[in-house]
Amino acid sequence: MNGIVVYSELEETALGLLTKGRELASELNKPLSVALLGEQAGDRAENTFGYGATQAFIADSPALTPFQASTYAAALKQIMTHAEADIILIGSTRRGRELAPRLAQKLSAGCVTDAISLSVEDNRLIVERRALGGNTVSAKVITSQQQVVAVMPKLYDAEPMTGGAGEVIPVSLELQGPTTKVLERRPKEVGIGNLEEADVLVCIGRGLNDKGDLSLIQPLVDSVGGMLGCTRPISHEYHWLTEDQMVGLSGKESSPNLYLAIGISGQIQHTVGVMNAKVIVAINNDKNAPIFKIADYGIVGDLYQVVPKLTEKLQSEFGQ
Numbered sequence: 001m002n003g004i005v006v007y008s009e010l011e012e013t014a015l016g017l018l019t020k021g022r023e024l025a026s027e028l029n030k031p032l033s034v035a036l037l038g039e040q041a042g043d044r045a046e047n048t049f050g051y052g053a054t055q056a057f058i059a060d061s062p063a064l065t066p067f068q069a070s071t072y073a074a075a076l077k078q079i080m081t082h083a084e085a086d087i088i089l090i091g092s093t094r095r096g097r098e099l100a101p102r103l104a105q106k107l108s109a110g111c112v113t114d115a116i117s118l119s120v121e122d123n124r125l126i127v128e129r130r131a132l133g134g135n136t137v138s139a140k141v142i143t144s145q146q147q148v149v150a151v152m153p154k155l156y157d158a159e160p161m162t163g164g165a166g167e168v169i170p171v172s173l174e175l176q177g178p179t180t181k182v183l184e185r186r187p188k189e190v191g192i193g194n195l196e197e198a199d200v201l202v203c204i205g206r207g208l209n210d211k212g213d214l215s216l217i218q219p220l221v222d223s224v225g226g227m228l229g230c231t232r233p234i235s236h237e238y239h240w241l242t243e244d245q246m247v248g249l250s251g252k253e254s255s256p257n258l259y260l261a262i263g264i265s266g267q268i269q270h271t272v273g274v275m276n277a278k279v280i281v282a283i284n285n286d287k288n289a290p291i292f293k294i295a296d297y298g299i300v301g302d303l304y305q306v307v308p309k310l311t312e313k314l315q316s317e318f319g320q
């Protein structure tokens with residue numbers, strides 16, 4: 001077995017993985033292919049050749065709609081066999097995280113999820129992921145014959161190449177019907193958009209006493225044209241903001257130009273999500289709060305006094 005397959009249900013993520021996959025395929029001397037699953041999967045095949053895939057395995061069996069992790073795992077296992085591949089790179093989206101370990105189990109393969117870096121050393125794939133609650137990074141080598149790696153989405157930008165060409169290979173899969181039945185679908189409560197793309201991110205933490213005090217924060221957020229995020233207790237314990245507004249290890253990662261932390265202690269599980277912010281400003285009434293260790297500018301004070309004054313100043317400067 002000798003080949004790399006890329007799969008993600010998100011086209012941009014798949015193209016980013018193909019872009020990185022080109023480099024890995026060349027260093028490991030393996031062919032690079034893509035798996036496209038579900039309705040009208042074939043429509044996306046041609047585009048993938050411009051990003052490095054030399055084969056596109058397509059399967060649009062009715063069993064693949066709607067998404068069921070176990071069915072997709074069975075499909076990818078069969079595609080790995082067709083492709084004679086030993087490595088699969090999957091986008092570590094919510095679906096990808098569900099899928100990767102199931103596929104690994106079917107292949108009896110080692111699996112690493114939430115990879116933050118891929119490289120080649122001594123002809124081996126080195127996969128890095130965060131460990132110990134985000135306090136450190138560990139490098140892994142999967143020693144099984146086949147390897148399943150789920151890579152953080154958006155880690156690699158999709159960069160087209162010139163002169164890419166490939167072969168479309170329709171695959172007929174043997175898939176069993178779903179083992180679970182969907183009884184009801186409810187739309188998830190959504191906050192204010194995608195924090196991962198915020199230019200200015202304002203996050204609140206447990207320093208805020210009451211949900212009603214959000215009315216104090218919102219004018220500040222508006223004055224800098226920012227997006228509002230939070231720490232885990234705010235979204236998951238108090239439910240003042242939605243799940244998709246949580247920033248950190250188990251939430252969103254963001255690389256804004258400006259990150260403003262209000263009443264946030266600065267535990268690593270939160271700050272790991274904003275490590276790449278260009279400028280970090282923190283407001284906290286405890287001068288020893290860990291957030292000040294990573295802040296470019298720190299204001300030691302009561303947020304209930306600082307925030308209104310800061311908002312007034314920003315509004316007078318920027319007129320919002």
Ligand SMILES: Cc1cc2nc3c(=O)[nH]c(=O)nc-3n(C[C@H](O)[C@H](O)[C@H](O)COP(=O)(O)OP(=O)(O)OC[C@H]3O[C@@H](n4cnc5c(N)ncnc54)[C@H](O)[C@@H]3O)c2cc1C
Nearest residue numbers: 205206207231232248249250251263264265269270285303
């Ligand atoms: C496996 C795991 C994963 C986790 N993932 C995440 C994650 O993804 N995201 C996340 O956020 N957390 C995560 N956590 C939780 C994380 O460890 C912290 O508990 C959390 O980030 C703390 O939130 P906080 O800063 O709002 O609260 P606290 O730690 O309680 O800090 C509140 C801060 O507010 C300050 N303050 C109080 N009153 C005022 C005031 N009037 N004015 C100014 N400052 C004031 C205090 O000095 C304090 O520093 C995770 C934990 C674990 C174990």
